Amino acid sequence: MAKTVNIWIDGQHLEVPDSMTIIEAADKHGVYIPRLCYHPDLPPTANCGVCVVEIEGTPAPKRACCTPVNEGMKITTNSKKLRSYRKTLVEMILSNHDVTCPTCVANNKCELQILANNLGVDPESLPTILDRQPVDESSLSIIRDVNKCISCGRCITVCNEVQTVFAITMTDRGIGSHVDTPFGMGMANSPCVNCGQCTVYCPTGALRERGEIDLVWDAILDPDKHVIVQEAPSVRVSLGEDFGLPLGAVTPKKMYAALRKIGFDSVMDTNFTADLTILEEGTECVAKLKAGEKRPLITSCSPGWIKFMETYYPDLADCVSTAKSPMSMFGVLSKTYYAQENNIDPAKIVSVAIMPCTAKKFEARRPELRDSGFQDTDYVLTTRELIRMIKEAGIDFANLPEEEPDEGMSFYSGAGTIFGATGGVMEAAIRSAYFLVTGEELQHLDIEAVRGLQGVKEAAIEVPGFGEVRVAVAHGLSNARIVMDRVRESLATTGESPWHFIEIMACPGGCVGGGGQPYGNDIASRARRGLSLYEEDRSLPVRQSHKNPEVVKIYERFLGEPLSPLALKLLHTYYFKRSVSDGQVVEQVTEKHTAH
């Protein structure tokens, strides 16, 4: 049992667990202590000093984020002295900062800007000592602008501890200390997997996605181009919050309407290819189960996970499903199936994807994903970029009348929509795999054991005619490591994986917590958005991928059956081994299958 202690914050008596820090105790009871480097989802780095408070009987102010509570502590969070101390700190930071708020991606969301504003700091009046450094634009996904970095260290904690990718570090010390990749080689020459979790936790505009909005506007305005757009499952539950709707509001039909207003020629849906993925991956899984395969099948839809696997677990690449991600399936089909059905020259098609993800920008540019004869997916915009586009277009999203998507590749089942949450792909796959093995529908479609935010989830499902199917789900790459290490060890010692089927998503919470999601993307909002997807699932008429009529139709009219030669050509891929030092390809480690 945790002990509790009595403390007084600004005269208010509180009883709190003795394991808490002052800032945690204050947050829990609704007292806001100004801060810059501290984030409740992360261990404190205690770098900025803004959270100072006075403690009775202690001569110097203490940092609330790293000072534990003590019995009888009397804490002052707000005094003239503290205010002036905080103000000086913020002034020092801003005088070494490239202040361009009106045009900065973080404008209105930036924690530094908000703090400066609250403290009454006027950046215009400050001298600048900024020694401007080049912006790291090497990466296809992440832009790193040191001139806006306040050295809070959050990105480093996220990259090294939450994601265990080890791409960036704090270099040098004192005033010159800054975030960098080893030897200043740039993000593209590091093991960075493009997950974007660092951009989500960065309090300023120092880390952001590589923007593609202008390229998309150009395509839309080009009369010769036919611009198709797809949206990932989690986008529909994250768009509304920026337009005054409640957190987690389910808005697919407003989303279609907004995209049509923006000017896309055809508005369809990634959820359709999520259902299609289940048929391809599910069939792969069932084949493995039936063959008594000792090695597991691991999901392949998360591009951050795929690059991580290629870097740290290439020896297990053969266990990863060859199915392309739903985005890439959509991309290739938009220039083959859709082009054929609608009699459009694929050379004129521009395929755009709206994703909660920064790693999708990297995925889209993988040279092997060109099975349509073109780059399958032309542009990827994050949810944040779509929000900016909607605002640029002056669309009143909250009051937009709902519209239906265009037909062909847009119908989706509840199984497709839960792809956006951790455990969702697993649940969707089980719903269909059960049917594929037994020929009967699963009685209880809600598989609670694989839902929720526990880091690693396990379940065993009884499948008549096969026996027990053991599954595991991990989200966040440090959790992926736990699962993959066990698989590797178990294969080495017993020759058998502890699980038959494993789902891995790179971002904590799954895509709802993706690196391209709107700012303020903390664990609590990820949980809320995830629940919204499960609510949408329950409300839909079709809840299993194999019952999606458009999926049935694409197999009848175009693909034949799952894992047919054409399906293998268009919908499946292969993997590489990458260097831990710089993330570059070392060699190809799996083959593209031509026959099943």
Next chain:
Amino acid sequence: MYTEICNKYTPEKHNLIQILHEIQDTHPQHYISAEAVKTVADYLGIAENHIYGVLTFYTMYSTTPRGKNIIRLCESPPCYIKGSQNILRKLKSMLDVQTGETTQDGLFTLELSACLGVCGNAPVMMINDDMYGDLTDERVEEIIEKIRRGNQ
């Protein structure tokens, strides 16, 4: 070469500093390369970005090739007050380099250092393992010339 140095130590994380020292000291250009970091990372099971962070945290390590003689001018306040800035200017012009750079002939690298601990003789600099105090422009000229002659 880096592997041989690693092998002299047990593969334990606390040996990192020692290994890096030896690598730098035995390299003809007195620095630690990306290749060296990779070898040490593999050997100790530490991520490369972590080693790079350590390398740049300590001023004694260099991540770029350096000259035969390393000049380290003290930049701490006592030396500053006694005119280390003038000495820095003198060194820069004599050697035709900026701080952190190496001369064309590869003979000198000019660096700044934290307090060298002999503030009584400020301003001071170290060249390799030798300490030079009470510096004036003239003394700097003598010292540098002497080393240059010794190298002909």
